[in-house]
Amino acid sequence: MKxxxxxxxxxxxLSGTVCLAQTPAIVEDFKPSTxxxxxxxxxxxxxxxxxxFRIVAPEAxxxxxxxxxxxxxxxxxxxxxxxxxxxxxTAGPMDEGFHYYHVTIDGGVxxxxxxxxxxxxxxxxxxxxxxxxxxxxxxxxxxxxxxxxQILFPSPSTGTPRRAFVYTPPGYDADQSKRYPVLYLQHGWxxxxxxxxxxxxxxxIMDNMIAEGKIAPFMIVMTYGMTNDIRPGGGGGxxxxxxxxxxxxxxxxxxxYVDANFRTLADINHRAMAGLSMGGxxxxxxxxxxxxxxxxxxxxxxxxxxxxxLQGRSQVKLVFxxxxxxxxxxxxxxAEKALKEAGFNAVSYVSEGTAxxxxxxxxxxxxxxxxxxx
Amino acid sequence: MKxxxxxxxxxxxLSGTVCLAQTPAIVEDFKPSTxxxxxxxxxxxxxxxxxxFRIVAPEAxxxxxxxxxxxxxxxxxxxxxxxxxxxxxTAGPMDEGFHYYHVTIDGGVxxxxxxxxxxxxxxxxxxxxxxxxxxxxxxxxxxxxxxxxQILFPSPSTGTPRRAFVYTPPGYDADQSKRYPVLYLQHGWxxxxxxxxxxxxxxxIMDNMIAEGKIAPFMIVMTYGMTNDIRPGGGGGxxxxxxxxxxxxxxxxxxxYVDANFRTLADINHRAMAGLSMGGxxxxxxxxxxxxxxxxxxxxxxxxxxxxxLQGRSQVKLVFxxxxxxxxxxxxxxAEKALKEAGFNAVSYVSEGTAxxxxxxxxxxxxxxxxxxx
Numbered sequence: 001m002k003x004x005x006x007x008x009x010x011x012x013x014l015s016g017t018v019c020l021a022q023t024p025a026i027v028e029d030f031k032p033s034t035x036x037x038x039x040x041x042x043x044x045x046x047x048x049x050x051x052x053f054r055i056v057a058p059e060a061x062x063x064x065x066x067x068x069x070x071x072x073x074x075x076x077x078x079x080x081x082x083x084x085x086x087x088x089x090t091a092g093p094m095d096e097g098f099h100y101y102h103v104t105i106d107g108g109v110x111x112x113x114x115x116x117x118x119x120x121x122x123x124x125x126x127x128x129x130x131x132x133x134x135x136x137x138x139x140x141x142x143x144x145x146x147x148x149x150q151i152l153f154p155s156p157s158t159g160t161p162r163r164a165f166v167y168t169p170p171g172y173d174a175d176q177s178k179r180y181p182v183l184y185l186q187h188g189w190x191x192x193x194x195x196x197x198x199x200x201x202x203x204x205i206m207d208n209m210i211a212e213g214k215i216a217p218f219m220i221v222m223t224y225g226m227t228n229d230i231r232p233g234g235g236g237g238x239x240x241x242x243x244x245x246x247x248x249x250x251x252x253x254x255x256x257y258v259d260a261n262f263r264t265l266a267d268i269n270h271r272a273m274a275g276l277s278m279g280g281x282x283x284x285x286x287x288x289x290x291x292x293x294x295x296x297x298x299x300x301x302x303x304x305x306x307x308x309x310l311q312g313r314s315q316v317k318l319v320f321x322x323x324x325x326x327x328x329x330x331x332x333x334x335a336e337k338a339l340k341e342a343g344f345n346a347v348s349y350v351s352e353g354t355a356x357x358x359x360x361x362x363x364x365x366x367x368x369x370x371x372x373x374x
Numbered sequence: 375m376k377x378x379x380x381x382x383x384x385x386x387x388l389s390g391t392v393c394l395a396q397t398p399a400i401v402e403d404f405k406p407s408t409x410x411x412x413x414x415x416x417x418x419x420x421x422x423x424x425x426x427f428r429i430v431a432p433e434a435x436x437x438x439x440x441x442x443x444x445x446x447x448x449x450x451x452x453x454x455x456x457x458x459x460x461x462x463x464t465a466g467p468m469d470e471g472f473h474y475y476h477v478t479i480d481g482g483v484x485x486x487x488x489x490x491x492x493x494x495x496x497x498x499x500x501x502x503x504x505x506x507x508x509x510x511x512x513x514x515x516x517x518x519x520x521x522x523x524q525i526l527f528p529s530p531s532t533g534t535p536r537r538a539f540v541y542t543p544p545g546y547d548a549d550q551s552k553r554y555p556v557l558y559l560q561h562g563w564x565x566x567x568x569x570x571x572x573x574x575x576x577x578x579i580m581d582n583m584i585a586e587g588k589i590a591p592f593m594i595v596m597t598y599g600m601t602n603d604i605r606p607g608g609g610g611g612x613x614x615x616x617x618x619x620x621x622x623x624x625x626x627x628x629x630x631y632v633d634a635n636f637r638t639l640a641d642i643n644h645r646a647m648a649g650l651s652m653g654g655x656x657x658x659x660x661x662x663x664x665x666x667x668x669x670x671x672x673x674x675x676x677x678x679x680x681x682x683x684l685q686g687r688s689q690v691k692l693v694f695x696x697x698x699x700x701x702x703x704x705x706x707x708x709a710e711k712a713l714k715e716a717g718f719n720a721v722s723y724v725s726e727g728t729a730x731x732x733x734x735x736x737x738x739x740x741x742x743x744x745x746x747x748x
Binding site: 060062116122153154161 | 413481482487514516523535547636
C-alpha cells in the first residue's frame with residue numbers, strides 16, 4: 001500500500017494535478033502542432049495525444065479553449081501564469097487527427113493566433129493536428145505531386161462565377177492524350193470547397209497512393225455544396241438549405257465545365273460521387289434522382305443506401321459507406337450486409353478510434369480510392 | 375456665426391463625436407467589407423472610406439483595432455455599449471483598397487472573427503477592403519476565367535517539395551498547341567505565395583484585361599520568396615534572410631519545373647520577373663546576377679535600377695518601376711528619366727492616393743501587364 005501511494009504521489013508531481021493511479025503521467029515530449037502558423041510554437045501536442053495551449057492576453061479575465069477530451073466535447077480552461085500568459089493542457093488524450101477549435105476570451109469567440117485557420121462550422125476556425133499512428137498516408141513526401149487547380153466556372157443558375165478545386169494527378173500535363181475518371185467529392189455542413197484539400201489532404205493521399213502503385217490515377221473535383229451564399233467560397237445555414245439549386249450547379253454547370261476543360265472520361269462508368277456527412281446526404285439524394293450520372297457512390301459518415309433505394313440500379317458498380325468507430329458504425333456494417341445480399345458491390349469501413357471528424361474521412365478516402373473505377 | 379454654430383452642432387449629433395467644422399459628417403451608408411467571412415456583417419465600410427468595427431467580448435477590459443487613419447498608422451479604440459459589444463469607427467477615411475489589421479484584446483493580439491485572413495507580417499491577419507473608385511479592374515465578373523494552379527515542385531536544395539501557384543489564362547486547356555510567356559511575380563516581406571491571388575486578385579486582373587482585349591494572355595507564377603522556413607507556405611524573419619537559397623529555388627528548380635510541366639515559351643524574351651517591396655529587391659538582385667533569364671523587369675514599391683546597373687544589358691526589353699504617391703514617388707520618376715536618357719525602355723507609374731499597400735500593387739500590375747512581352 002505504501003508503494004502504491006508513492007507511485008500516486010509521483011504522478012501528482014509529474015502532471016501538476018490530482019490523478020487517479022491508472023491515469024498515465026503526461027509525457028513531456030510536446031511539439032508544435034503541424035497545423036501551426038509558421039514559426040509558432042503553440043499549440044503543442046505530445047506523443048500521447050494531449051494538447052497544450054498558450055494564449056497571450058495579460059488583461060483578460062478568462063480564457064477557455066473549446067477542445068477537451070476526445071476532441072469535440074468539453075473544453076480546456078486556461079490559467080494565467082505570473083507573466084500574464086494563459087496556459088493549459090487538455091485533461092486527457094484527444095482522438096488522433098485533425099480538430100477544429102476556437103478560444104473564448106472574456107466571452108468573445110476568437111481564433112488561436114498560433115494556428116492556421118480552416119473553414120468549418122460556417123466560420124474560419126483554428127485547427128490542430130494530433131499525430132496519428134497512420135499519418136504517413138497523408139504526409140507531404142518527396143514523390144511526384146499532382147496539382148490542385150482553382151477554377152471559376154460559369155453558373156447561370158446562381159448568377160455568379162463559382163469556385164471549385166480540381167485535383168489533377170502527377171503526369172496529367174505530360175501525356176496530353178490520356179483521359180481520366182473523376183470523383184466528385186463533397187465536404188460537410190459548415191465547411192466549403194477548401195476542406196478536402198486543407199483539412200483532408202486529399203491531394204497528398206492521392207499523390208502517395210499513386211506513387212506506391214496502389215491506385216490508377218484519377219481526378220477529384222471539390223466544390224461548395226450549398227448555394228445560399230452567392231459568393232464563391234461562401235457558407236450558409238442549414239435552415240435555408242435546399243438541395244435542388246446545388247443539384248443544378250453540379251449536374252448542369254460544373255460537370256459539363258469540367259468535361260469541357262479537363263481531359264476526363266465523361267461517362268457514368270468513369271464518374272464517382274462521394275461526400276462526408278452532409279456531403280453524403282447530397283451524394284445519396286443526387287445519385288438516386290439521377291441514376292445515369294455516377295456508377296461509384298460513397299457515403300462517408302453520411303448515411304446508407306438500402307437495397308430498396310437501389311432496386312433495378314444495375315449501373316451501380318460500388319457502394320462505399322464508412323463511419324468512425326465512435327459514431328454508430330453498425331449502420332454502415334448492416335447496410336453493407338443487406339446490399340450484398342441483394343447482389344450489390346457494397347463495402348463498409350469503420351475508422352477505429354475516431355468520431356465525426358476528418359481523420360475518419362481521410363481514412364475513408366484512402367480505403368475507397370482503390371475500389372473506384374474498377 | 376449663429377448659422378455656423380448650428381451646422382457644427384448638427385455634425386456633433388450626426389457623428390457622435392466632437393468634430394471640426396471642416397470635417398465632413400460620416401455618411402451612414404455602411405456596408406459589410408467584401409473581405410468579410412460569409413454572412414458576417416462587420417467590419418463595415420462606407421462610401422467615404424470610414425471603417426466601423428464590432429467585436430463581441432463582453433468581459434474584456436479594452437479592445438483596440440490596429441487600423442486608423444490612412445490605413446496603416448494609428449489605431450481605433452472601441453467602446454463597449456450597453457449590451458457588452460465593442461464598437462468603433464475610424465477617425466477618418468482610410469486609403470482605398472486592401473488593408474491588413476488585427477485586434478488587441480486585453481493586451482493580446484487576435485484576428486477580427488468577422489473577416490477572412492491574409493498572410494502578412496509573417497502571420498495570418500484580418501483583412502478589410504475600402505471600396506476604390508477603380509475597383510472594377512479587379513472585380514469578379516462573368517467573363518472567362520483562368521485557373522490558379524497549386525503545384526508542389528521538387529526542391530532538392532531545400533529538401534522538401536515547395537508550393538507555387540501558377541495562373542493559366544482562359545483557353546489554356548482548350549488549345550493544346552499554344553505556348554505562353556511567363557511572369558514570375560513575388561510578394562513582399564512577411565507575405566507568401568498566396569498574397570498576389572488573395573490580396574492582389576492578380577488572376578481577376580488578368581481575366582478582366584484578357585476579356586477586354588487589353589493584353590495577350592500570359593502565365594503568372596507565384597512562389598514563396600524566402601527559404602528560412604522549410605514548410606511550404608512558411609514565413610521567415612528578415613534577420614535570417616539570404617537571397618542565394620531563393621535564387622537557387624527560383625532559377626534551378628521552379629523555372630525548369632514550370633517549363634517542363636506547363637506550355638511555356640521558355641526563353642528570355644518570354645520571361646518576366648517582378649515583385650513588390652522585398653520582392654522588388656529580389657527581382658533587382660536576381661536579374662542583375664543572371665542577365666540571361668528575364669527580359670522584362672518590374673519593381674513595384676521595390677526600388678529602382680540605375681543606368682549603371684543595366685550597362686551593356688541590351689537584352690532588357692522593359693524596366694517598370696512603380697510607387698504609391700504616399701511613398702516617395704520621385705524615386706521611380708527620376709529613375710525612369712535617367713534610364714530613358716541611357717536608351718532603356720523604362721516606365722514609371724505612381725498610384726494616386728495610396729501608400730505601401732496592395733492597392734498600389736494591384737494598380738501596378740494593371741499598368742505593367744500591357745507592357746510585357748511586346
